[in-house]
Amino acid sequence: MIELKTKEDIEGIRKSGALLSSLFKMLDKNIKEGMSTYDVDKICYEFIKDNHAIASCLGYCGYPNATCISVNDTVIHGIPSRKNILKDGDLVSVDITLDLDGYVSDSTHTYEIGNVSKEVHLLNEVTRKALYNAIDAASVKGARLYDIARAVESTVRPYHYGIVEDYCGHGVGFSIHEDPLVFNYVNTRYSNKKLREGLVIAIEPMINMGDKRIKVLDDGWTVKTVDASVACHWEHTVAITEDGLEIMT
Ligand code: MF3
Ligand code: CO
Ligand code: CO
Numbered sequence: 001m002i003e004l005k006t007k008e009d010i011e012g013i014r015k016s017g018a019l020l021s022s023l024f025k026m027l028d029k030n031i032k033e034g035m036s037t038y039d040v041d042k043i044c045y046e047f048i049k050d051n052h053a054i055a056s057c058l059g060y061c062g063y064p065n066a067t068c069i070s071v072n073d074t075v076i077h078g079i080p081s082r083k084n085i086l087k088d089g090d091l092v093s094v095d096i097t098l099d100l101d102g103y104v105s106d107s108t109h110t111y112e113i114g115n116v117s118k119e120v121h122l123l124n125e126v127t128r129k130a131l132y133n134a135i136d137a138a139s140v141k142g143a144r145l146y147d148i149a150r151a152v153e154s155t156v157r158p159y160h161y162g163i164v165e166d167y168c169g170h171g172v173g174f175s176i177h178e179d180p181l182v183f184n185y186v187n188t189r190y191s192n193k194k195l196r197e198g199l200v201i202a203i204e205p206m207i208n209m210g211d212k213r214i215k216v217l218d219d220g221w222t223v224k225t226v227d228a229s230v231a232c233h234w235e236h237t238v239a240i241t242e243d244g245l246e247i248m249t
Contacts, residue, residue: 002171002179004198010239010246012103013173013200016053017237017248020098020105023047024249027094033086033113037069040094041080048098056097056104056176063221068095070223075164075206075214075231077221088114091124093233097176106172106202107249108235120230123161123209127232130155130184130205135238138195138203139245145182146192152184152205162212163205164231167223172237173200195240200248204235 005013026047031040045066048055055066063077070078070093071086078084078093086092095108110124130152137143137151148169156163169182180193184205195201208214210229217224225231237248 002193002199003174004196005173005200005239006198007241009103009173010198010200010241012101013105013237013239013248014246016098016100016103017105017107019051019053019100020096020107020249023096023098024107024109027109031086031092031094031111031113033088035086036082037071037078037080037084037086037092038082040069040086041065041067044094044096052100054099056099060176066096069093070095070231070233072230073225073228075208075223075225076167076233077223079219079221086113089116089120091116091120091230091232095233095235102174104172104175105237105249106176106235107237108204108233110232110234119209122159123207123230123232126156126159126161127205127207128234130207131203131234131236134203134205135236135245135247138238141244143195144192145180145190145195146186148203149183149186153186156205156207162208162210162225162229164208164212164214166214167206169202169204169235171200172202197240197242200237200239202235202237204233206231206233
């Protein structure tokens, strides 16, 4: 069931999203070669606590950390580790969900560490573009869920990348994962709902440089590409308000 948000709820999610956006500004300046993914998680967790928010992922279905940090062929849900040291040429996505005063926002940025290859840089640019094209498509009055999917597909198709189908975006705002599912490809098994005022969703294309297939490691979380190709992920929480779409994060 989709829980539409009131204006008051959206104001709460706006504050939560603004805090998450400022966390990424801090991370933009601080994420560096030589840090472990545990170090990155730690500075994010400290920021969340210092700002009186809650790291929603910590303990979610038993997840052990505040953030998901996914390097190179890890697509999503990379578990922070002291052994995983960021090195020149790595592509690293940091996915953070936080709860401020009961309102949840969810966003992912992907960072290039030092100098990445041309191919990896292009993957990052195209994936981010897919997110913004999907947001533009969702901004059109009367837009529907499939418009988001079509925007991701048409952005990515010229590059022959793999669009991950096993995970998707979602409703958000009161908790991490709410209805509806927001696919990055047209999935006709799910209805093409109209985006109505009060809808708050996380849009999050997950794109592999190679094949779309993924596998989950034995830790039960880490999602990697089957062909070991590099993957990328960008995510924003957006709200449909009476004035149109607004990016919350
Ligand atoms: N932030 C993730 C998402 O975009 C959710 C991660 S759940 C966790 O949907 F438990 F893995 F952290
Ligand atoms: Co997320
Ligand atoms: Co999400």
